[in-house]
Amino acid sequence: MELIMLAAGGLGLILFILSFFLKDHSKNTEEELQELSMSLYQELSQLKKRTKLLEEELMIEPDSSQRKARPKQINEILINQVLSLHKQGMKPDQISALSSLHISDVKRIINH
Incomplete structure (x- = not known):
């Protein structure tokens, strides 16, 4: 019984130490998502500006x-x-x- 407890503790310790050396994929995914949302926000902002300009042009009638x-x-x-x-x-x-x-x-x- 003690042998099983020591093996489980040792395995837990090894996995804990190993977790510090493995790359965190969630950080990369989070950064990519943030970049994507910023680029979408910029494109949306540009589209709104263009739409506003077009609306203003259509509203203006020549004298x-x-x-x-x-x-x-x-x-x-x-x-x-x-x-x-x-x-x-x-x-x-x-x-x-x-x-x-x-x-x-x-x-x-x-x-x-």
Whole structure:
């Protein structure tokens, strides 16, 4: 009985000493988790900033003076189609209904 008690005590002492020399994997895992959560926090923060900027850009509408000063750019192909339809005898309101252009843009292209 005493032999079993000594063997168990000796084994416990050996395992206790051995535990000081083994690497602690939980520290590495904890550090990796902390780095991951910091990087996710930074990415989330950047996404929030970008979203806020986009929301601000969408909320800002140009003044009427800016709209008049800078006419809308119209594709050359669309201009040719408008002129072709006008030569075929179509009225500006019909051309506007067929195209994605406002009637004022259609009239401006025809009169240009």
